[in-house]
Amino acid sequence: MYDMKISDSVVFIGVNDKTIDLFESQYKVPKGVSYNSYVILDEKVAVMDTVDKRATEEWLDNLDKALNGRSVDYLVISHLEPDHASNIQRLAEKYPDMQLVGNAKIFSMLPQFFDLDFSERKVVVKEGDTLSLGSHTLQFFMAPMVHWPEVMVEYEQSEKILFSADGFGKFGALDEEEDWTDEARRYFINIVGKYGAQVQALLKKAATLDIQTICPLHGPILKENLGFYIDKYLTWSSYEPEEEGVVVAYTSIHGNTAKAAQKMAEILESKGAKAVRLFDLSRDDMSEAVSSAFRYDRLVVMAPTYDGALFPAMEDFLYHLKVKTYRKRRAGIVENGSWAPMAGKLMKAYLEGMKDVEICEPVVSVKSVMKEADVQNMEALAEALLA
Numbered sequence: 001m002y003d004m005k006i007s008d009s010v011v012f013i014g015v016n017d018k019t020i021d022l023f024e025s026q027y028k029v030p031k032g033v034s035y036n037s038y039v040i041l042d043e044k045v046a047v048m049d050t051v052d053k054r055a056t057e058e059w060l061d062n063l064d065k066a067l068n069g070r071s072v073d074y075l076v077i078s079h080l081e082p083d084h085a086s087n088i089q090r091l092a093e094k095y096p097d098m099q100l101v102g103n104a105k106i107f108s109m110l111p112q113f114f115d116l117d118f119s120e121r122k123v124v125v126k127e128g129d130t131l132s133l134g135s136h137t138l139q140f141f142m143a144p145m146v147h148w149p150e151v152m153v154e155y156e157q158s159e160k161i162l163f164s165a166d167g168f169g170k171f172g173a174l175d176e177e178e179d180w181t182d183e184a185r186r187y188f189i190n191i192v193g194k195y196g197a198q199v200q201a202l203l204k205k206a207a208t209l210d211i212q213t214i215c216p217l218h219g220p221i222l223k224e225n226l227g228f229y230i231d232k233y234l235t236w237s238s239y240e241p242e243e244e245g246v247v248v249a250y251t252s253i254h255g256n257t258a259k260a261a262q263k264m265a266e267i268l269e270s271k272g273a274k275a276v277r278l279f280d281l282s283r284d285d286m287s288e289a290v291s292s293a294f295r296y297d298r299l300v301v302m303a304p305t306y307d308g309a310l311f312p313a314m315e316d317f318l319y320h321l322k323v324k325t326y327r328k329r330r331a332g333i334v335e336n337g338s339w340a341p342m343a344g345k346l347m348k349a350y351l352e353g354m355k356d357v358e359i360c361e362p363v364v365s366v367k368s369v370m371k372e373a374d375v376q377n378m379e380a381l382a383e384a385l386l387a
């Protein structure tokens with residue numbers, strides 16, 4: 001269990017969800033996910049975001065315990081995505097005197113989600129505004145498109161805490177301690193990855209603050225070695241590769257491209273590739289393949305032709321890379337086909353549409369079963385990739 005203690009006045013009231021099958025209906029979360037929420041107990045009491053509707057009752061219990069009979073003065077809404085905002089109306093009904101704190105965009109979007117008149121209960125904040133709770137003061141910073149348009153983060157000045165919304169979030173429930181980086185990367189690349197420029201803008205603002213604790217809306221509270229996490233975010237949001245290495249992402253209907261992919265991995269290893277990660281896109285986790293493609297500086301895509309098009313899992317993979325604005329990397333292509341191979345041309349078209357992706361030659365064209373000439377061509381491709 002991660003240590004989620006912040007201080008006597010700032011209390012974690014989030015909930016683990018270990019029964020969810022797919023986060024956002026597409027990401028496998030074998031270790032679950034947490035919906036984080038916090039309460040600040042001062043002269044005034046502020047709740048920092050709510051949780052998913054899957055976690056309402058446990059969250060309300062946690063809140064009750066933390067409040068110890070007190071009432072809530074403010075609900076700070078940093079983000080309207082339902083995994084954090086589902087309980088706004090429930091809390092507003094429970095505490096009729098509670099005011100809602102958000103920016104103009106939040107209040108313009110709020111009626112889309114809830115059928116309650118909040119007009120008399122709004123505290124509208126903008127960039128740099130502060131809200132005093134007593135000895136604690138919240139300062140608000142707008143973070144549009146990280147990764148919804150209304151997002152803002154809050155900095156608590158006395159304890160130097162950044163409430164970072166979805167920034168610095170990680171998959172995994174909090175009773176399952178594991179390395180932060182892989183699951184935080186998978187979360188970032190797949191969910192926030194398209195918005196690198198907006199994340200960079202937020203990091204610039206954060207750099208002006210003295211931050212001692214980061215409280216995200218998913219995953220552990222970050223208390224030590226914050227430079228490490230911020231560095232990772234700087235890298236991921238700038239689309240720079242994190243490490244040298246090659247992702248070999250393949251699809252195969254009958255196993256021949258799979259064999260060629262295995263051979264490609266062996267060739268790359270024998271030629272000194274620092275790391276080689278092989279992904280069967282039909283079977284391995286797609287979000288892991290996508291985040292690995294961003295982790296390493298080189299990629300080989302290998303796929304058979306399927307009804308004059310790409311095999312669907314490869315189409316899906318390249319679509320994800322395109323949407324997440326994959327760039328600044330070196331790539332190789334191996335196609336397969338038995339009568340009119342098209343996969344190479346189609347994969348090339350995807351990669352050519354991406355910024356600063358250098359496509360290495362030769363594009364290897366296997367005709368059904370890999371032959372010695374194909375191996376030689378793959379060796380030449382590996383050399384060009386690793387050059």
Ligand SMILES: Cc1cc2nc3c(=O)[nH]c(=O)nc-3n(C[C@H](O)[C@H](O)[C@H](O)COP(=O)(O)O)c2cc1C
Pocket residue numbers: 251252253254255256257258304305306307308309336337338339340341342367368369
């Ligand atoms: C349903 C289906 C559609 C295919 N469509 C094409 C095609 O349009 N053009 C082509 O050259 N080969 C086509 N193929 C053949 C495969 O691309 C080819 O046999 C390839 O070697 C399969 O590689 P694999 O063993 O890795 O699945 C098709 C195969 C199947 C099963």
